[in-house]
Amino acid sequence: MPTKKEATFEENLSELDSIVKKLESGDVALEDAIAEFQKGMKLSDKLKKTLDEAEQTLVKIVAKDDSESEFAGE
Template identity: 70%
Template structure:
């Protein structure tokens, strides 16, 4: 079984971090650690979205090859 979380699970984790930081009653050291964790999650989520977008802009041709869609 893979330890890799789904996009949705990572998004929920990021939302929990944001809520915790917005609440304000977190020690400075904990806030910094949570912020760093949130930034890593954000980068991972952005990478996943970019990969999904690259996949979606390709169209399968009749011969099975892929072609970039015209935007």
């Protein structure tokens, strides 16, 4: 059984945007709105985690001797 491909950051962001627009329209049954809201919250958590990981990666600079040091933005 093939594993499901993980969605990219951009795909998750686009899906979250669609959910927000759907909920803002007000044309969603309460039960569906709750389900969409929960789905949106899970996507939001994934996106935040991805951004946090990217920030941690960008904050580190690899020195010539391959040691990592924290970036002290000047």
